[in-house]
Each structure stands twice: as structure tokens, then as C-alpha cells.
Amino acid sequence: MSVEVDVLLQEAKESIEAAQNYRSELQQRLQSLNQARKQVRGSSGQARETLRRHFAELQAAAGRLLTERLANLLAEVDVIEADSIKPLDECQCLIEHGVGQADELLREGEAALRCGLGEKEDKLGSFTKKALHIQLDSLPEVPALVDVPCVSAQLDDSLLGLLRERVSRHGAVSSHPPVQIDELQERPGSVLVRWCKVDEDFAAADFRLQYRRSGSGGAGGSGGSQFEDAYIGRDCEFLVLHLDPHTDYLFRVSARGEGRTEWSPWSVPQTGYTTLVAHEWRSGTDGYILSSRRNIALRNDSSQSRCPVLYSNAPTYFCGQTLTFKISAAGQMDRRDSLGVCIDSEKGEESLQRDQAVCISTKGAVFVNGKEMTNQLPAVTVGSSVTFDMEVVNLFPIGTGGNFKLRVTIGSGNREVVFDWLVDQAVDCLFFGCSFVHSGWKVLVF
Known part of the structure; x- marks a missing residue:
């Protein structure tokens, strides 16, 4: 075989190896692209579910509050009505009783006028005495309309405007969390976590770092243990201690704005680990x-x-x-x-x-x-x-x-x-x- 053929064979082998490496690199990039697509799709689905659940809870809570407020106002109307009607009912009973007495007195007077002369004097005397006893010149007092309650409802129409204004500003959607983990540095039995703001308009007062042992669910999965707080404060780095060597851990960070109580969305979880055993003192030393x-x-x-x-x-x-x-x-x-x-x-x-x-x-x-x-x-x-x-x-x-x-x-x-x-x-x-x-x-x- 000539030297030229050997050279061509070598070049062909190198080209095949380069093509294999090129294909492998492209496949890795496809995997990274699929992970990125999965993150976008997954986080978008989670955001939609969070929004729907939150606003459904708000609607239910607002409905309950409005129903409770309406019931309280109607109860106030009932109390005012009952308290105002009671003296009117008592006055009505008194008047109706007087009307009954007057009807009875009229019947007796008419009967006395129609009786014979032999008993007219007794009948008229009895009628006159009864009329004096009833006190026909004494009338019960009926309250004027201005003196009795006239129930009304006062409703502030500005509530709807205020509600509309607050609702229009309630909630926000962002493509990236305001803070992201910048570096994970292994230390003996620990990992130094550093983070930074990616939204310069976000005025952070505190940061919150959480971690958990990674499970089979991956960076975005649900495997492994629950996240637990490692640090809350103003610093942008923290050393997470007491980690097992050669074990993957997930880290995430969020921020809280000045004067706010709620925390921002979590950063994309990052996987970190340490290959270094933790520092230990030697046991058995006296003292x-x-x-x-x-x-x-x-x-x-x-x-x-x-x-x-x-x-x-x-x-x-x-x-x-x-x-x-x-x-x-x-x-x-x-x-x-x-x-x-x-x-x-x-x-x-x-x-x-x-x-x-x-x-x-x-x-x-x-x-x-x-x-x-x-x-x-x-x-x-x-x-x-x-x-x-x-x-x-x-x-x-x-x-x-x-x-x-x-x-x-x-x-x-x-x-x-x-x-x-x-x-x-x-x-x-x-x-x-x-x-x-x-x-x-x-x-x-x-």
C-alpha cells in the first residue's frame, strides 16, 4: 500500500472521529435544548396553575366576604325595624282598644235612647257614668313620621373603583426570578453558595437560601427530601455545612423586597456537591x-x-x-x-x-x-x-x-x-x- 493511501486512510479515520465527536456534541446540545424547553414549558404550566388557583381562592374569599357583609347589614336592618315597630305596635293596640270601648259605648248610648220611659232614667245614668269613666277627651299620641326611623342603605360606589385599581395591579409575571445562584464552591463537608441579582430594578432587603438532598426527580423534579432553610439575611453568600461528601444537593434562593412580607419566586435550582470530607477534631485528647x-x-x-x-x-x-x-x-x-x-x-x-x-x-x-x-x-x-x-x-x-x-x-x-x-x-x-x-x-x- 502506497504512502498516499496511508495518508488518505489516516485522514479518513480522523474525519470519522471528528464527525463522531461533532455528532456527540450536537446530541449533547440537543439534550440541553430539550431541558431548556422542558423548563420553559414546565415553569409556564406551573405559573398558570398558580395564577388560576390564587385567583380562584381570591374569588371564593371575596364572595364569602361580600356575603358575610350583606348578611351583617341585613341583620342591622332587621334590628332597627324590630326596635322601631315595637312602640308602634303598642300604640296601635292602645288605639284599637279605645276604638272597641267607643263602639261598645255607642251601642249602650243608642240602646238607652231607645228604651222605655220606665227604665230610661237608669239606662241614661249608667251610660253617662261609663262615658265619664272612659275619658273620651283623652287621645293617645301618635308619633310624627319625622320622629320614626326611615331605614336606608348607604353604599360607597368608590369601592368598585378601588377594587378595580388594586386588582389591575395585583400579581405579576416575570420570565426570570430576580435572583439566581451564581456559584457553588465545594468546601470540606460543605458547599459555599453565592448568588446575585439579575433584576436590577428589584430592591432586595433579604435573601433566603434553601437546600435539599437531590433525588431521582432531578433539578426540577419532586424526588429527594423537602427543601429546608439554610440562611435568611442580607448577604449574597453562605456556607452550607454538614453535607455528606459525593452526594448531590439542590440549592435555590429567593429575595424579599424592601417593606414587603412575601418572597419572590425561587431561582432555578442548581446542583452542587462536595468531594471533600468535613474537618474534624481528633477525639481522645485530654481536656x-x-x-x-x-x-x-x-x-x-x-x-x-x-x-x-x-x-x-x-x-x-x-x-x-x-x-x-x-x-x-x-x-x-x-x-x-x-x-x-x-x-x-x-x-x-x-x-x-x-x-x-x-x-x-x-x-x-x-x-x-x-x-x-x-x-x-x-x-x-x-x-x-x-x-x-x-x-x-x-x-x-x-x-x-x-x-x-x-x-x-x-x-x-x-x-x-x-x-x-x-x-x-x-x-x-x-x-x-x-x-x-x-x-x-x-x-x-x-
Whole structure:
């Protein structure tokens, strides 16, 4: 076979492979397009159902309110009518009784006039006496029409106008939620969620982040557990802790406008996960009690003169990450107190203020390989967060000492210090630790 044929065969194989890759890419884009179409169709159907249900509930509620109001007004009319008719009925009874007495008296008077002379005198005397007893000159008083109620109904026609104006502005339809998740960043046993506004006209007062374990229903499905609140506040990022590694979680965020009580529609759920195991303190260290997840340590026994260092369970801090110590309770300060990272976890050490370690004391002093720096950070108190960020500056020995360099940033309060840390060997993962002389200190690591 000639060289030209070999070249043609090679070109044909490359073209076939390129065509296969091209077809695969197009098929993936078709899948993404179908997902986008499904999202548009599905969200539109959900919006229609939400609108129909909401307005049906409003119509039913408005009907009930109008019916109740009509019944109350009719009851008021009934009460006024009953209270006003009662004295009129009593007056009528009195008049009808007087009419009856007058009819009877007329009959007796006519009979007395028709009787014979022998009994006329007795009859006329009895009639006259009875007439005087009835008091024919006394008439009951009948109230004038202006003095009796004339019931009317006052109806404000502006209600319909107000209702029309409010209904015309009630509800809104938008093509996108006002906020969307911008980034999901894996952290040890957690995911850092960042979000941003996509509607600049929406004045957000608070944000609400929710998450749940992802199920077979997918990002828009109903599988998995129920969403639960992770954060409500004004920040645009939050670290969701206590997540299982290699497990998909769904995250969504909404916003609440200034002066409003209702929340905006949810953002499109985003799937995130972490491959990093959670930071844990090492169990079995004298003088410390750990939480069930071993991410919180409490210094509980300072009766002994020694102040053992509590190390991490493993070297789980990797360069390029942020390590955070959160102080939730504080005891008495001591210059030997320390929070920091180290290359090894030697037993018997009483502080991280030693070689092969960088740390900060509770008084704010920074130590590098056991030597105190001139730069000072704020003292560590209840609520303080101390962060460590590291990046590799070089991977090759510098000079003749075989040293490697890590750039370290320690933050506390609103201040931070940055310095280069020389270590004897190339490292990409470190232990972390703490030591407190006095009891009462409680620290969360993440």
C-alpha cells in the first residue's frame, strides 16, 4: 500500500472521529435544548396553575366576604325595624282598644235612647257614668313620621373603583426570578453558595437560601427530601455545612423586597456537591469535649498545668481553600493560646507556637515557626472568625536550604496579615489545631 493511501486512510479515520465527536456534541446540545424547553414549558404550566388557583381562592374569599357583609347589614336592618315597630305596635293596640270601648259605648248610648220611659232614667245614668269613666277627651299620641326611623342603605360606589385599581395591579409575571445562584464552591463537608441579582430594578432587603438532598426527580423534579432553610439575611453568600461528601444537593434562593412580607419566586435550582470530607477534631485528647460531628471542641478541664494541643483528625486542609475557626464561647486569655495549621501533629506539644506551624494567639499575636511577628491582629473573642488561606508560591527548592514557600493570609475581624512561610518539604495538605490554657473556650472549624 502506497504512502498516499496511508495518508488518505489516516485522514479518513480522523474525519470519522471528528464527525463522531461533532455528532456527540450536537446530541449533547440537543439534550440541553430539550431541558431548556422542558423548563420553559414546565415553569409556564406551573405559573398558570398558580395564577388560576390564587385567583380562584381570591374569588371564593371575596364572595364569602361580600356575603358575610350583606348578611351583617341585613341583620342591622332587621334590628332597627324590630326596635322601631315595637312602640308602634303598642300604640296601635292602645288605639284599637279605645276604638272597641267607643263602639261598645255607642251601642249602650243608642240602646238607652231607645228604651222605655220606665227604665230610661237608669239606662241614661249608667251610660253617662261609663262615658265619664272612659275619658273620651283623652287621645293617645301618635308619633310624627319625622320622629320614626326611615331605614336606608348607604353604599360607597368608590369601592368598585378601588377594587378595580388594586386588582389591575395585583400579581405579576416575570420570565426570570430576580435572583439566581451564581456559584457553588465545594468546601470540606460543605458547599459555599453565592448568588446575585439579575433584576436590577428589584430592591432586595433579604435573601433566603434553601437546600435539599437531590433525588431521582432531578433539578426540577419532586424526588429527594423537602427543601429546608439554610440562611435568611442580607448577604449574597453562605456556607452550607454538614453535607455528606459525593452526594448531590439542590440549592435555590429567593429575595424579599424592601417593606414587603412575601418572597419572590425561587431561582432555578442548581446542583452542587462536595468531594471533600468535613474537618474534624481528633477525639481522645485530654481536656477537650467534642460535638457529635466532631467539628466543635470545648476546652472543659484546665485543672492540669499542661495545655495539650487539639489536632485535626487528619491533614484535611488543602492549599487553595479557606479554613475558618469560629469562636462561640470564650474563657480567660493566655499568651500560649493558639489557633492555626501545622505540617505534623506531634503529641506532647502544648502550643502551636512552634516550628513547622503558623498560628494566632487569642491576644492577636501571629507566630510563624515559633517566632512572633511584628504585625498584630485583633484579639479573639466570642463571635470572632479566624480564617487561614494558603497558596503554593513555588514547588521547587529555593537557594541551597531545600525550602519550599507557602503564601499565608490570616484574617481576624476586619484585618489580615500576609506573609511567606518557608517549610522543609513540599506539602499540599496540613493539619489544623488549637490550644487553650483555660477552660470555657469553644471553637467550630469549617
